[in-house]
Amino acid sequence: MPAYGRFPSSQLVEIQNQFILIDCGEGTQMQLSRYGSNLHRINHIFISHLHGDHFLGLLGLLFTMHLNHRTTDLHLYSHEGLNEIIITQLKYSNSALRFKLIMHLLSPGKQEIILDTKHFTVETIPLVHKIDCSGFLFREKTKPRRIDKNKIPENITLLQLASLKAGADIVDDSGKVLYNNEELTFAPRKSRSFAYCSDTAYHEGIIEQIKGVDLLYHEATFMEEEKDKAVETMHSTAVQAARIATLANSSKLLIGHFSARYRELDALLFEAKAVFPNTFLAIEGESFVIEE
Amino acid sequence: MPAYGRFPSSQLVEIQNQFILIDCGEGTQMQLSRYGSNLHRINHIFISHLHGDHFLGLLGLLFTMHLNHRTTDLHLYSHEGLNEIIITQLKYSNSALRFKLIMHLLSPGKQEIILDTKHFTVETIPLVHKIDCSGFLFREKTKPRRIDKNKIPENITLLQLASLKAGADIVDDSGKVLYNNEELTFAPRKSRSFAYCSDTAYHEGIIEQIKGVDLLYHEATFMEEEKDKAVETMHSTAVQAARIATLANSSKLLIGHFSARYRELDALLFEAKAVFPNTFLAIEGESFVIEE
Numbered sequence: 001m002p003a004y005g006r007f008p009s010s011q012l013v014e015i016q017n018q019f020i021l022i023d024c025g026e027g028t029q030m031q032l033s034r035y036g037s038n039l040h041r042i043n044h045i046f047i048s049h050l051h052g053d054h055f056l057g058l059l060g061l062l063f064t065m066h067l068n069h070r071t072t073d074l075h076l077y078s079h080e081g082l083n084e085i086i087i088t089q090l091k092y093s094n095s096a097l098r099f100k101l102i103m104h105l106l107s108p109g110k111q112e113i114i115l116d117t118k119h120f121t122v123e124t125i126p127l128v129h130k131i132d133c134s135g136f137l138f139r140e141k142t143k144p145r146r147i148d149k150n151k152i153p154e155n156i157t158l159l160q161l162a163s164l165k166a167g168a169d170i171v172d173d174s175g176k177v178l179y180n181n182e183e184l185t186f187a188p189r190k191s192r193s194f195a196y197c198s199d200t201a202y203h204e205g206i207i208e209q210i211k212g213v214d215l216l217y218h219e220a221t222f223m224e225e226e227k228d229k230a231v232e233t234m235h236s237t238a239v240q241a242a243r244i245a246t247l248a249n250s251s252k253l254l255i256g257h258f259s260a261r262y263r264e265l266d267a268l269l270f271e272a273k274a275v276f277p278n279t280f281l282a283i284e285g286e287s288f289v290i291e292e
Numbered sequence: 293m294p295a296y297g298r299f300p301s302s303q304l305v306e307i308q309n310q311f312i313l314i315d316c317g318e319g320t321q322m323q324l325s326r327y328g329s330n331l332h333r334i335n336h337i338f339i340s341h342l343h344g345d346h347f348l349g350l351l352g353l354l355f356t357m358h359l360n361h362r363t364t365d366l367h368l369y370s371h372e373g374l375n376e377i378i379i380t381q382l383k384y385s386n387s388a389l390r391f392k393l394i395m396h397l398l399s400p401g402k403q404e405i406i407l408d409t410k411h412f413t414v415e416t417i418p419l420v421h422k423i424d425c426s427g428f429l430f431r432e433k434t435k436p437r438r439i440d441k442n443k444i445p446e447n448i449t450l451l452q453l454a455s456l457k458a459g460a461d462i463v464d465d466s467g468k469v470l471y472n473n474e475e476l477t478f479a480p481r482k483s484r485s486f487a488y489c490s491d492t493a494y495h496e497g498i499i500e501q502i503k504g505v506d507l508l509y510h511e512a513t514f515m516e517e518e519k520d521k522a523v524e525t526m527h528s529t530a531v532q533a534a535r536i537a538t539l540a541n542s543s544k545l546l547i548g549h550f551s552a553r554y555r556e557l558d559a560l561l562f563e564a565k566a567v568f569p570n571t572f573l574a575i576e577g578e579s580f581v582i583e584e
Contacts (some may be wrong), residue, residue: 002352027319092372
């Protein structure tokens with residue numbers, strides 16, 4: 001539950017000029033507005049699971065988009081039930097949204113690609129919680145090779161430029177190689193990845209899938225002294241989140257979803273850092289950039 | 293929709309040691325917490341109508357009460373639909389609340405007493421809006437006469453004291469009046485009243501019912517220049533709210549539910565005050581006390 005100025009879960013992912021909202025707890029639209037995010041650039045909303053702290057802000061956000069005259073389709077991804085919840089509320093408010101909602105049903109317990117664009121994919125991560133719950137793994141696709149501007153011949157055509165970026169050599173009509181790709185290009189920029197894992201009990205089953213992820217967000221509801229409570233409620237401790245980051249060989253760990261029992265979060269961060277030093281707190285309004 | 297730090301509708305009424313919440317827009321639980329209100333003293337929640345800005349914070353509030361180990365019954369008052377909305381959400385979150393929800397169905401278009409306690413009543417005010425919508429009229433019952441401590445005889449019994457407070461004279465066994473009530477008591481303190489009218493088109497039909505109310509909250513979504521928009525959306529202008537306050541001979545007017553198109557509210561207040569000078573803005577976190 002919300003406590004000490006901390007709001008329920010929601011994260012906005014900017015990837016390749018797309019804005020994707022993950023979870024939408026109560027107050028998300030106010031927070032987006034407070035931090036200057038443009039609601040209208042959001043075309044996809046992923047809901048990890050149907051506990052209130054992960055979706056109760058959704059209807060308010062939809063109504064605000066409606067009142068702001070949105071007409072662009074909005075894609076919603078959720079486990080079974082969200083459709084019925086939305087329809088029930090629209091029915092009694094006698095409202096129809098000005099834009100189309102396109103519902104995508106997540107499959108419990110299955111890894112599946114739910115979004116596949118030119119530049120990136122998103123796949124679900126089966127998590128272990130009291131109800132069906134999925135995390136989300138964002139992966140940029142391989143990027144174009146970068147042209148070495150100092151070496152590129154002046155008479156090169158746009159078509160040849162495109163094939164260089166795609167990794168091909170420059171050949172003449174007979175197929176003879178004029179330039180090796182490596183002579184004229186640098187390696188592509190790194191394809192970045194981000195995994196969102198909340199809510200979940202400690203579950204090593206996700207490690208294989210998220211191996212080498214650049215940024216891992218993993219819930220850390222409890223301190224280690226409340227380990228039993230974590231097991232009982234199917235949440236994780238900060239140490240457990242750090243252990244997953246270590247085993248997955250993640251570059252960076254972000255912890256969040258802290259219990260309302262903790263006013264200060266330093267101790268949670270301290271426990272996680274003891275296991276995985278490159279850990280940060282997911283704090284309201286903070287941005288985290290993955291460098292290319 | 294929320295704008296410029298203004299949250300959707302919710303008001304907390306303290307009356308005779310009871311705390312009653314009227315409407316519960318998104319973020320209400322955070323605002324209650326911010327302003328130091330104790331959720332656990334709320335035993336009745338009235339929802340005027342099922343537009344999102346008046347109830348989308350309810351589920352979050354219920355879950356927080358649950359997580360805070362509430363066990364006391366909670367009474368909810370709403371037009372048809374709230375029950376189904378709550379049940380749908382509890383079903384998919386696989387949750388059962390620790391406390392009992394007692395649902396009271398409001399009757400569209402009818403004045404009816406929905407709460408009748410020892411010290412006050414609440415009756416619905418039929419409003420005119422796009423969907424079934426009721427306002428709420430709080431009235432304190434006649435209070436006990438106040439004992440004049442300087443005149444009260446020393447040998448008076450507790451029973452006699454009680455009958456004095458209830459307005460009776462002191463009589464001896466034969467029925468002979470020993471003291472007239474007026475000799476030993478002052479008139480009771482004033483029975484105060486408060487009317488909550490939101491959302492509604494301008495509707496003089498409510499005047500008879502709220503005549504002489506001490507404090508009137510009336511929605512004022514628009515400035516006068518948007519009068520046509522008010523008619524179309526079945527909302528009121530600030531001037532219309534002030535006109536209702538004047539016709540109802542209210543002592544004080546509180547306006548709220550301002551459109552997100554207004555960053556500053558001074559002009560709305562100015563327009564209302566031109567018609568009804570004793571007007572105030574319903575601003576986040578402000579308290580209004582009705583003197584006895």
